Amino acid sequence: MSLLDYLNEGLIDTKGLRDALQPHVAEIAQAWRAEHIEPAGIELVAEMLARWASNLSDAAVSGQQLVAGVLFLTPAKPVLDLIEKAGQKPLRRVALAGLAVHLVDIAERLALEIYVPELPALHAKSDRTGDAARHVGVARHLKG
Amino acid sequence: MTAILRNNLSFASTARAELRGGGSGRSLYGLTKQEKVTPKGRYSEDPAAELMPAAEFLGTEPDFRPVLEDFVGSPFDPARRRVLGRLMGMFAVDYQSARNEERAFLRRLLLAGNPREGYVANRALHLCNALNVIRRTLALGVAESRFAAEPTRGFLGAVQARLAVTTFRMLGPKSRETIWNLLLASGTDAQHRSVPGADRILERALILKALAARRHRLGPWSRTGAVALTEISVFAEQIRTATRACLAARTTLWPGDTTRLAPKLATINEAGERAGYLAQGELDPVFAWQEHGARLEGAGGLPNTAAAPEGIEDALPELDRNPLLVRPRLHQALAENRALSRLSESACLALTEYLCGRKLNADRSASKDAALAILAQEGFDVASGEAVEAIRQDAQGIYRFDAALAFSDLLSRYTGATYVRRVFSDQITAGRDPIGQITRALTQGLAVPIMINEMAINNMYSLAALAQAQQEGQPAFAMREPARNVDFVMSPALLLSPALPPLFGMRARADAYLAPAALDLLAPPFGLVFPELGIEDRL
Numbered sequence: 001m002s003l004l005d006y007l008n009e010g011l012i013d014t015k016g017l018r019d020a021l022q023p024h025v026a027e028i029a030q031a032w033r034a035e036h037i038e039p040a041g042i043e044l045v046a047e048m049l050a051r052w053a054s055n056l057s058d059a060a061v062s063g064q065q066l067v068a069g070v071l072f073l074t075p076a077k078p079v080l081d082l083i084e085k086a087g088q089k090p091l092r093r094v095a096l097a098g099l100a101v102h103l104v105d106i107a108e109r110l111a112l113e114i115y116v117p118e119l120p121a122l123h124a125k126s127d128r129t130g131d132a133a134r135h136v137g138v139a140r141h142l143k144g
Numbered sequence: 145m146t147a148i149l150r151n152n153l154s155f156a157s158t159a160r161a162e163l164r165g166g167g168s169g170r171s172l173y174g175l176t177k178q179e180k181v182t183p184k185g186r187y188s189e190d191p192a193a194e195l196m197p198a199a200e201f202l203g204t205e206p207d208f209r210p211v212l213e214d215f216v217g218s219p220f221d222p223a224r225r226r227v228l229g230r231l232m233g234m235f236a237v238d239y240q241s242a243r244n245e246e247r248a249f250l251r252r253l254l255l256a257g258n259p260r261e262g263y264v265a266n267r268a269l270h271l272c273n274a275l276n277v278i279r280r281t282l283a284l285g286v287a288e289s290r291f292a293a294e295p296t297r298g299f300l301g302a303v304q305a306r307l308a309v310t311t312f313r314m315l316g317p318k319s320r321e322t323i324w325n326l327l328l329a330s331g332t333d334a335q336h337r338s339v340p341g342a343d344r345i346l347e348r349a350l351i352l353k354a355l356a357a358r359r360h361r362l363g364p365w366s367r368t369g370a371v372a373l374t375e376i377s378v379f380a381e382q383i384r385t386a387t388r389a390c391l392a393a394r395t396t397l398w399p400g401d402t403t404r405l406a407p408k409l410a411t412i413n414e415a416g417e418r419a420g421y422l423a424q425g426e427l428d429p430v431f432a433w434q435e436h437g438a439r440l441e442g443a444g445g446l447p448n449t450a451a452a453p454e455g456i457e458d459a460l461p462e463l464d465r466n467p468l469l470v471r472p473r474l475h476q477a478l479a480e481n482r483a484l485s486r487l488s489e490s491a492c493l494a495l496t497e498y499l500c501g502r503k504l505n506a507d508r509s510a511s512k513d514a515a516l517a518i519l520a521q522e523g524f525d526v527a528s529g530e531a532v533e534a535i536r537q538d539a540q541g542i543y544r545f546d547a548a549l550a551f552s553d554l555l556s557r558y559t560g561a562t563y564v565r566r567v568f569s570d571q572i573t574a575g576r577d578p579i580g581q582i583t584r585a586l587t588q589g590l591a592v593p594i595m596i597n598e599m600a601i602n603n604m605y606s607l608a609a610l611a612q613a614q615q616e617g618q619p620a621f622a623m624r625e626p627a628r629n630v631d632f633v634m635s636p637a638l639l640l641s642p643a644l645p646p647l648f649g650m651r652a653r654a655d656a657y658l659a660p661a662a663l664d665l666l667a668p669p670f671g672l673v674f675p676e677l678g679i680e681d682r683l
Contacts, residue, residue, distance in 0.1 A: 012677065015678075016677040016678045016679075017677060022611075030629070036483045036484055038363065039558055040359060040360035040363060040557075041360045043557060043558060044359065044360045044427075046670075047427060047669075047670045048423055048424065050669060050670045051423035051426050051427055051670070052419050052420050053672075053674070054423075054674075055419035055420075055422045055423050055426075056415070056416065056419040057415065058415070059414075059416045059419065061416035061417075061419070062416075065416055065417065065420070069417075069420040069423075069424070072424070072431075073360065093674075094674060097672075097674040097677055097679070098677055100669070100670075101669060101677065101679065104558075104669050108558040108559055108591075110558075111554075111555055111558035111559070112555075112559075112591055112593075112608050112610075112624075113626045114479050114480060114482065114483065114626075115476075115479050115554045115555055116607075116608045116626050117482065117605075117626050118475050118476075118478060118479035118554075119593055119595060119606040119658070120595060120605055120606055121475060121478065121499070121500065122472075122475050122547045122550055122551055123547040123565070123595070123604070123656075124496075124499075124500035124539070124604070125500060125501060125539040125540075
């Protein structure tokens with residue numbers, strides 16, 4: 001069973017994006033992390049698709065058309081595969097917007113996976129060394 | 145910070161907020177002499193929100209009634225102001241303490257074709273600490289109309305403006321210098337004199353928009369970053385001293401100016417393809433400019449006998465070259481390296497410890513040097529050796545580095561939030577409800593990073609609360625520790641307990657959390673509305 005099979009059921013239902021997508025978001029984010037895919041590229045592809053959807057009136061676009069349209073952003077192959085699979089039936093405005101939001105969710109999850117572990121290092125500082133403390137002391141002395 | 149906290153407070157009370165006329169004086173209209181006036185003080189939930197219309201309009205207009213009539217039906221109509229009313233509060237504070245350039249900017253913003261979107265941009269740029277002149281430039285680029293026939297179509301969107309600022313801040317030192325020089329040169333001739341008729345504010349906004357459109361190519365491990373910067377430089381030079389009409393028509397593919405249409409647009413008849421073509425033009429002004437043939441209709445042909453002096457409102461200050469500004473980029477490189485593995489784990493650890501000011505033994509020091517050598521060789525404009533030393537000294541001494549802002553810069557483009565570090569014990573001591581705050585953030589669909597401190601060995605690690613969950617019928621948080629690839633459910637009570645179970649480490653306890661504060665929480669992704677999906681602009 002492929003990672004992308006859930007796309008066969010479509011991304012949206014009558015209420016909006018399907019609730020059942022969230023576990024797949026986590027699964028895909030982990031798989032793409034293992035393939036060294038950067039969230040920045042996914043997020044920009046999502047923006048392109050969202051803008052595409054906002055300009056689309058009654059027409060529909062196929063997955064292949066979408067892939068060709070985002071190639072200038074040089075997305076990774078798994079991202080293109082997802083877009084093509086999601087567009088196996090031509091997507092109209094709302095479905096295309098749903099695909100964009102789905103990619104935003106994946107990019108967000110991937111970003112959390114990558115950047116949250118860096119949080120302690122971002123906040124870390126040393127206990128003040130004797131040397132640094134002496135420098136502060138000297139600075140205070142010079143300042144008067 | 146003040147703005148963020150005030151904003152949070154206002155968010156908590158969204159449901160019951162009453163603006164009571166919004167301080168514009170409009171409530172006075174319904175008040176007749178016969179009506180009883182309660183002697184109670186009339187305290188606003190957000191006093192600053194009361195001030196904006198009064199400060200901006202009444203300050204310059206002797207008779208405020210015509211001004212108030214202008215409000216009716218507009219987005220600033222007090223009867224319709226909800227969240228937007230609160231946005232105004234931030235600018236009231238600006239206005240009252242502002243110098244002339246800020247006042248001139250606020251007036252220009254209010255008179256623009258799309259002041260509402262401009263306000264949204266200004267607010268988001270405030271929250272992500274954009275430099276004032278850049279904030280004003282981008283907010284005007286958002287608020288001012290490209291085409292007279294479509295007043296709400298600006299030169300860029302509010303979300304694009306915010307992305308431009310975070311992209312600029314996350315650049316390496318050389319790239320930042322390059323972009324800054326382009327911004328400085330905008331609207332000027334070869335002798336660096338301002339050219340009459342050129343619109344340097346819009347030129348700058350478009351350069352920054354082009355930067356945002358290349359944000360995925362400007363990371364610390366990018367192989368095409370230099371090419372991306374060259375594309376921006378060429379674009380900036382080509383549009384330099386262009387007229388406003390030229391910039392408006394030729395940096396988009398939208399057919400708003402029928403005298404300046406992109407030639408290819410007429411040849412695309414298929415609706416889907418046409419929509420994609422227009423979208424690419426909205427995303428990237430460089431692409432649109434090239435599709436128009438990269439032709440300049442300059443103001444440079446005008447007699448330049450009286451070169452316009454640089455206006456006080458668009459004078460750029462000296463570029464901030466503080467070495468601490470590159471620390472987030474260094475951490476971005478280290479974080480992304482976990483997947484890319486260009487640096488060995490030991491080299492990564494050694495460099496991290498060095499940055500944090502810790503003492504390294506000889507082996508670790510060699511690993512750190514190796515890491516810096518690889519960064520210099522394979523990384524794209526990450527940090528100089530001097531900057532690394534300055535970061536280390538800061539961590540050892542006064543520690544002026546703003547880690548929460550740096551984390552916001554790393555994550556905000558994906559989550560749409562900026563983050564404020566809050567220590568659990570401080571919050572509880574102050575009578576706040578950290579669990580309630582985390583729950584509210586999760587309800588809004590925002591993950592909350594949490595730091596755990598193993599006190600016995602002075603080690604910190606991080607988790608993320610991802611969603612609300614149930615544990616034995618009680619509310620709980622679905623948590624994830626990305627570094628170890630572990631998912632689990634945790635009760636709020638356990639999160640606040642003085643000591644977590646041994647499973648979490650040696651004498652571990654939850655130390656602090658990164659509370660998502662308002663940035664784009666109420667705006668749809670990329671500022672685009674799709675009501676069918678429940679994605680609406682709630683501003």
